[in-house]
Amino acid sequence: MTVLPKLATGLDVNVRFTGVSDFEYTPECSVFDLLGIPLYHGWLVDPQSPEAASAVGKLSYNQLVEKIITCKHSSDPNLVTEGLIAEQFLETTAAQLTYHGLCELTAAAKEGELSVFFRNNHFSTMTKHKSHLYLLVTDQGFLQEEQVVWESLHNVDGDSCFCDSDFHLSHSLGKGPGAEGGSDSPEKQLQVDQDYLIALFLQQQQPQGTLGLSDLELAQQLQQEEYQQRQAVQPVQTRAPSPQGRGTTSGRPAGERRPRSKPESDCILL
Structure with a gap:
């Protein structure tokens, strides 16, 4: 009974990395046992990482932190390495949930x-x-x-x-934190419509037709788009002035030929 008043300010829980229901015993944990409420976590060491499993062992979180501090200040290189491995485990699993733990949690x-x-x-x-x-x-x-x-x-x-309450996927667009107003208010419906238009606009900015394609199909599509772009640019390049026509003074286009009916002597200036 002395533990119940402390529930309003929080519980002292210290996980162990050996199982989803393994915790260091504290008076607060006895509340769950008395009420018959299972207490779980998903912060487990992957058994496929033997070095991390050996470094963590059966320690609790608080014990592991103390071990890391002790090992890092040790003169034994093996202990230093073990401490670094344990520290790396805590850093890479800062979310306090691992895939191995999630699998074990689902099974338990x-x-x-x-x-x-x-x-x-x-x-x-x-x-x-x-x-x-x-x-x-x-x-x-x-x-x-x-x-x-x-x-x-x-x-x-x-x-x-x-x-929702029946475990059906919720399609509510205004479900983010900070949503205001009732579900039937016009102001909220207007905001929902605006959010939907913005989301639709951002979706349209993505390359069309790339969703659901395999790597090969996506590569072929990108190659086809690049070929079409080159075909569209090529006629513009063929109409560009020829470098050989820069010195002409007449109004004819650089690629236009002179009539051959006149002799070449008519072009000589005296």
């Missing part, structure tokens, strides 16, 4: 189960629907967006999509 979560996902000192409500993971959207900017309820969790780069 149960279908339809409500759980808590910990990442970057934030706790999110997570569920699994049809073998896909979703996080409950709690950002204040989406407060007026009735069609935005869940956010997909399918990669480590943050490239996600929003869904």
Whole structure:
């Protein structure tokens, strides 16, 4: 009971890199055990990187930070190398979610189960629907967006999509943070229309016909466009004045021939 008042100010959670449900035991973690709420994270070491796995071992995050500091100041070159490898792991996984961790997380979560996902000192409500993971959207900017309820969790780069309460893809154009007004207000609808026109204009600036093409088809199309451009420029180049005609004083074009009916002697000036 002494832990419950602390929930308003945050929880002390320290992950271990060995499993999606592995955390260093703290009094705060006992709350999840008492309530029967699964607590997950996705910050795991890839087993295909044996050096990183050996450097991290079964340590928690706080223990790993202490190890890095100790190893970097050691006189043993092996310990220094191990510390640098561990430090590189933390830097390259600063998002606190790895692809190996995401795969393990998808396998560990149960279908339809409500759980808590910990990442970057934030706790999110997570569920699994049809073998896909979703996080409950709690950002204040989406407060007026009735069609935005869940956010997909399918990669480590943050490239996600929003869904409604039935896990159907949301097509709301005004779903970004900072959206104002009700869903039926004329001002909001006007803003949505303007945003749509801007998005359509930016899409039209991209090369047409390049979407969905293979590398070979794209190369052939670019080659054909280049050939057409050369054909369009070639007639202009053939009409350019000949360098040999720069010295003529008559009004005839440089490429025009003189009539041959007159003898060449008529052209001699005395």
